[in-house]
Amino acid sequence: xxxxxxxxxxxxxxxxxxxxxxxxxxxxxxxxxxxxxxxxxxxxxxxxxxxxxxxxxxxxxxxxxxxxxxxxxxxxxxxxxxxxxxxxxxxxxxxxxxxxxxxxxxxxxxx
Amino acid sequence: xxxxxxxxxxxxxxxxxxxxxxxxxxxxxxxxxxxxxxxxxxxxxxxxxxxxxxxxxxxxxxxxxxxxxxxxxxxxxxxxxxxxxxxxxxxxxxxxxxxxxxxxxxxxxxxxxxx
Numbered sequence: 583x584x585x586x587x588x589x590x591x592x593x594x595x596x597x598x599x600x601x602x603x604x605x606x607x608x609x610x611x612x613x614x615x616x617x618x619x620x621x622x623x624x625x626x627x628x629x630x631x632x633x634x635x636x637x638x639x640x641x642x643x644x645x646x647x648x649x650x651x652x653x654x655x656x657x658x659x660x661x662x663x664x665x666x667x668x669x670x671x672x673x674x675x676x677x678x679x680x681x682x683x684x685x686x687x688x689x690x691x692x693x
Numbered sequence: 694x695x696x697x698x699x700x701x702x703x704x705x706x707x708x709x710x711x712x713x714x715x716x717x718x719x720x721x722x723x724x725x726x727x728x729x730x731x732x733x734x735x736x737x738x739x740x741x742x743x744x745x746x747x748x749x750x751x752x753x754x755x756x757x758x759x760x761x762x763x764x765x766x767x768x769x770x771x772x773x774x775x776x777x778x779x780x781x782x783x784x785x786x787x788x789x790x791x792x793x794x795x796x797x798x799x800x801x802x803x804x805x806x807x808x
Contacts, residue, residue, distance in 0.1 A: 588735070623802070625783050625785075625801050626799050628797065670736065680726070680741065683728075683735040684735055686735055
């Protein structure tokens with residue numbers, strides 16, 4: 583079983599929809615939770631991060647972490663065609679040097 | 694402009710022919726790493742380096758070598774490539790390990806095909 587599970591999609595939504603992207607994980611030592619966005623033929627770029635449990639909002643994006651359920655989410659409000667990309671969750675424990683990535687969810691926002 | 698560069702961007706080679714993928718960063722970052730990205734498997738770390746002359750294995754190091762002789766450069770070496778190393782490779786750098794506010798910057802990727 584993978585440490586981090588993420589539905590690969592593709593997820594197709596109309597412009598303006600609310601998008602929910604999720605990851606589950608099994609390692610209770612994870613403390614840092616990140617979301618990366620990867621456009622086609624580009625490297626991933628950091629979108630948001632959260633430390634431990636809770637919510638964090640940045641413009642149209644909200645990241646949520648529920649450590650009791652080992653579940654993290656990224657919500658995108660008022661989705662735009664420019665949001666079409668692959669979204670990767672990533673996690674890290676305090677002692678572990680490497681990030682553990684999910685396999686990514688491909689999102690398509692239709693105009 | 695802060696960036697991580699990789700070369701080449703695309704490479705087709707044959708089994709057993711040694712190759713090197715270069716990586717360079719201009720942000721004076723201590724930490725650099727190499728990942729491979731495969732469908733359904735996500736990004737998996739191959740090797741990382743905490744500083745000059747300090748390297749360590751990631752999750753999938755078999756068949757790869759790295760070196761860190763200068764802070765800005767972190768080349769990935771495949772001494773005898775095999776078809777199962779066909780993948781998309783990313784170099785990344787950060788101040789520390791790339792968690793929280795310590796943003797990990799990724800290069801544009803190198804698509805390698807081993808025939």
